[in-house]
Amino acid sequence: MSGFSFNKENEEKFQALLQRYPNKASLCLPSLWMIQYQEGWISQEAMVYLAQKLDTTPMEIQSIASFYTMFNLKPIGKYHIQLCKTLSCMLNGSENIRDYLIKKLGIKPGETSKDGKFTLSLVECLGSCGTAPVIQLNDDYIQNVTIEKLDEILDGLK
Structure with missing residues (x-):
């Protein structure tokens, strides 16, 4: 695993979403939001972590995160x-x-x-x-x- 991981609250949310949406690909956008709210932005380490959880590649997560302008791929101010x-x-x-x-x-x-x-x-x-x-x-x-x-x-x- 990477240096990033969901906090306890977000891991619980992820598990609940996994029960609701058995197709892991459906969890990508809500998971990216959880990462961004937890960290303030979405790091490469977080993308690797999410890729492992969703059984996909970091490149797939990167392509999704970079497509949407609402996701911050570098640290931002308060x-x-x-x-x-x-x-x-x-x-x-x-x-x-x-x-x-x-x-x-x-x-x-x-x-x-x-x-x-x-x-x-x-x-x-x-x-x-x-x-x-x-x-x-x-x-x-x-x-x-x-x-x-x-x-x-x-x-x-x-």
Whole structure:
């Protein structure tokens, strides 16, 4: 086995899912979510571990994990800011929000701040075009984002 393993709670969840879905391939996505919530990201060691549990190859797990943009394949900051970069958000000022975040946080998209607090990502549509521009801060959506609103939120996180 690799250096990663599920914690007790996630192992129990995995076993329960295994009873519910006897085809182990069906457990890949929920297991990747469990790994990400446990560790904050999905390491190569975790993929090897999961491949062994699902009787598949690490390459198969890697191909699935890398296909979905919601999975983090490198460590991220405590606060993951995902800014929508598609048309509706862009037309409503997401580029100004992006430029402001780059300046305020001192990082470029795809980077994590030196203190490990913030990761900035540009993502495809977050599915809230009617309330653009939109960011996802960890698991929370923030709609109709303005620089003032963003300042208030970010200052509250520090």
